[in-house]
Amino acid sequence: MTTMSLSLERIKEAARRIELYAHRTPVLTCSSLDKVVGAQVFFKCENFQKVGAFKFRGACNAVFSLSDQEAAKGVATHSSGNHAQALALAARMRGVPAYIVMPSTAPSVKKAGVLGYGGEVTLCEPTLAAREATLAEVVARTGATVVHPYNDERVIAGQGTAAMELLEEVPDLDVIMAPVGGGGLLSGTAIASTAIRPRIRVIAGEPEGADDAYRSLATGIIQPSLSPKTIADGLLTSLGSITFPIIRERVERIVTVSEAGIVEAMRFIWERMKIVIEPSAAVPAAVLWEGKIDLTGLKIGIILSGGNVDLGNLPWMNDKP
Amino acid sequence: MTTMSLSLERIKEAARRIELYAHRTPVLTCSSLDKVVGAQVFFKCENFQKVGAFKFRGACNAVFSLSDQEAAKGVATHSSGNHAQALALAARMRGVPAYIVMPSTAPSVKKAGVLGYGGEVTLCEPTLAAREATLAEVVARTGATVVHPYNDERVIAGQGTAAMELLEEVPDLDVIMAPVGGGGLLSGTAIASTAIRPRIRVIAGEPEGADDAYRSLATGIIQPSLSPKTIADGLLTSLGSITFPIIRERVERIVTVSEAGIVEAMRFIWERMKIVIEPSAAVPAAVLWEGKIDLTGLKIGIILSGGNVDLGNLPWMNDKP
Numbered sequence: 001m002t003t004m005s006l007s008l009e010r011i012k013e014a015a016r017r018i019e020l021y022a023h024r025t026p027v028l029t030c031s032s033l034d035k036v037v038g039a040q041v042f043f044k045c046e047n048f049q050k051v052g053a054f055k056f057r058g059a060c061n062a063v064f065s066l067s068d069q070e071a072a073k074g075v076a077t078h079s080s081g082n083h084a085q086a087l088a089l090a091a092r093m094r095g096v097p098a099y100i101v102m103p104s105t106a107p108s109v110k111k112a113g114v115l116g117y118g119g120e121v122t123l124c125e126p127t128l129a130a131r132e133a134t135l136a137e138v139v140a141r142t143g144a145t146v147v148h149p150y151n152d153e154r155v156i157a158g159q160g161t162a163a164m165e166l167l168e169e170v171p172d173l174d175v176i177m178a179p180v181g182g183g184g185l186l187s188g189t190a191i192a193s194t195a196i197r198p199r200i201r202v203i204a205g206e207p208e209g210a211d212d213a214y215r216s217l218a219t220g221i222i223q224p225s226l227s228p229k230t231i232a233d234g235l236l237t238s239l240g241s242i243t244f245p246i247i248r249e250r251v252e253r254i255v256t257v258s259e260a261g262i263v264e265a266m267r268f269i270w271e272r273m274k275i276v277i278e279p280s281a282a283v284p285a286a287v288l289w290e291g292k293i294d295l296t297g298l299k300i301g302i303i304l305s306g307g308n309v310d311l312g313n314l315p316w317m318n319d320k321p
Numbered sequence: 322m323t324t325m326s327l328s329l330e331r332i333k334e335a336a337r338r339i340e341l342y343a344h345r346t347p348v349l350t351c352s353s354l355d356k357v358v359g360a361q362v363f364f365k366c367e368n369f370q371k372v373g374a375f376k377f378r379g380a381c382n383a384v385f386s387l388s389d390q391e392a393a394k395g396v397a398t399h400s401s402g403n404h405a406q407a408l409a410l411a412a413r414m415r416g417v418p419a420y421i422v423m424p425s426t427a428p429s430v431k432k433a434g435v436l437g438y439g440g441e442v443t444l445c446e447p448t449l450a451a452r453e454a455t456l457a458e459v460v461a462r463t464g465a466t467v468v469h470p471y472n473d474e475r476v477i478a479g480q481g482t483a484a485m486e487l488l489e490e491v492p493d494l495d496v497i498m499a500p501v502g503g504g505g506l507l508s509g510t511a512i513a514s515t516a517i518r519p520r521i522r523v524i525a526g527e528p529e530g531a532d533d534a535y536r537s538l539a540t541g542i543i544q545p546s547l548s549p550k551t552i553a554d555g556l557l558t559s560l561g562s563i564t565f566p567i568i569r570e571r572v573e574r575i576v577t578v579s580e581a582g583i584v585e586a587m588r589f590i591w592e593r594m595k596i597v598i599e600p601s602a603a604v605p606a607a608v609l610w611e612g613k614i615d616l617t618g619l620k621i622g623i624i625l626s627g628g629n630v631d632l633g634n635l636p637w638m639n640d641k642p
Contacts, residue, residue, distance in 0.1 A: 026347060028369075047595045048349075048594075048595055052595060267632060270597055270632055271597075271632060273369075274366075274368040274369055274373060274596055274597040274598070274628035275595060275596055275597060276591055276592075276595040276596060276597060277595070307595035311588060311591055311592060311635070311637060312637055312638075314632070314635075316632060316633055317633075317638060
């Protein structure tokens with residue numbers, strides 16, 4: 001399979017399409033962090049993006065890629081995460097309905113988030129089969145267009161705009177890093193950055209407790225994500241048929257990190273950089289912390305994927321005092 | 322008493338002096354916050370400043386105002402807060418010693434912070450008398466120059482640079498707000514903003530549990546801060562002989578806020594803006610939350626004073642789940 005159809009041109013189109021709606025997020029640096037990790041790190045702060053995560057870029061590009069006729073029937077997805085809120089907001093911005101299928105077990109704050117952005121929530125049993133069946137019913141009833149959270153070229157192109165912006169600001173990066181779950185952010189990042197700067201090294205971080213992408217690269221076959229266990233709850237899904245080939249082709253390496261490493265990197269970034277990031281966003285920084293690969297002295301760009309976290313339940317709240 | 326000696330020109334001098342060392346911090350906005358408070362709010366993010374607080378501006382201006390002979394003998398203060406770290410870092414940047422007197426009861430993380438910036442810590446009994454006596458001993462021994470945390474014109478001029486930068490970015494503010502403790506930030510903010518934009522209204526926020534500045538304005542006499550009780554631990558001190566007259570002359574009003582209001586505003590800013598701020602920094606936002614004064618529809622600048630907070634002990638950790 002080739003990924004020729006997903007080119008830098010598609011990402012540039014996405015950038016023009018979402019420009020009015022998405023934030024151009026800032027790039028932050030932190031000298032004390034650089035000292036600790038021994039490299040020069042540039043953080044692209046998607047925690048400051050609309051709905052608090054990069055997911056808005058892809059959802060927005062997908063929604064505004066539709067024809068007026070398609071759009072009028074709305075968009076649909078099953079998700080209980082950031083993609084659900086992102087799709088609801090993008091649809092509201094276009095003035096069309098968003099149908100979100102969520103498991104009945106989803107936290108009420110997640111449902112409230114989608115409702116707050118004007119989405120219509122349909123609850124179902126908390127199994128993948130029930131989610132897919134319920135989504136199919138919704139689509140049959142409404143004619144809405146399904147927007148998959150990551151296995152969708154419009155979504156991937158949208159996610160790639162973050163790396164493009166980062167390279168516009170810091171053109172001479174040696175390495176660019178992103179976390180990997182379903183691979184939407186990672187594949188968009190890989191396409192954008194290797195097209196703009198062919199010498200760049202694309203490296204992903206993944207939790208040890210959800211290392212299906214690591215195993216997929218190692219075996220050459222998409223490995224399912226079976227009972228993943230990690231605090232990085234944005235990275236539980238397995239790769240998709242579109243994201244996997246892009247990652248195989250353009251990502252140098254996926255590095256797994258421990259839960260302790262994720263929490264340590266996350267807390268350091270909160271304490272020193274004074275920004276709120278979610279555990280998934282700390283995963284690439286944890287790669288630097290744990291030092292499994294030597295990136296000393298390099299200029300490293302990291303996509304900080306999001307900042308949606310339950311402030312009443314932080315990982316260090318159960319620390320010994 | 323006149324405050325003519327402390328003019329905008331002094332603040333511009335301070336800005337030139339600290340330019341190489343201090344961050345020009347970003348100004349952030351948040352549309353969901355604007356909706357909640359019914360105004361257009363521009364946050365000057367001093368939580369991103371060196372040492373995580375505006376205090377670095379004043380300390381840096383004071384340290385770099387000294388002659389080489391004065392500077393060589395070092396600087397000294399008694400403080401267990403952000404000013405101690407700010408002075409230590411500014412002194413290190415100039416390559417001179419910083420002598421910090423701290424009560425023996427100060428948290429070890431505060432001592433470690435000062436030591437980390439190369440300061441020399443002298444512990445004493447936790448009383449004001451002991452702190453002053455110990456400081457006097459240190460000065461007698463070293464010849465260091467005392468830099469008061471707020472009752473010092475060089476410090477006030479430095480703090481005023483934050484408001485100056487904010488007005489450079491958003492020139493048409495109707496209102497500018499800052500928290501008030503000893504009044505260094507507030508008086509610097511008031512001088513800069515009323516000089517640049519005479520029509521601007523300067524409004525301060527103060528915790529109900531530490532309302533000595535409010536009472537000082539009401540009575541026309543500096544009221545001591547007796548057993549203050551508030552989560553906003555940067556605002557416990559009373560006004561000084563230099564800050565009080567400036568505040569009387571240029572501040573429209575001091576508005577007191579409840580502890581619940583401070584925590585609510587702080588949590589909202591963490592959740593929606595994805596930035597870490599300390600309770601003291603949330604005090605002006607709490608004024609908007611509580612609505613004691615009507616600022617509907619106005620353009621409001623707020624100095625977010627700092628982001629140094631113990632992540633293991635957040636005010637909502639004891640909330641019901």
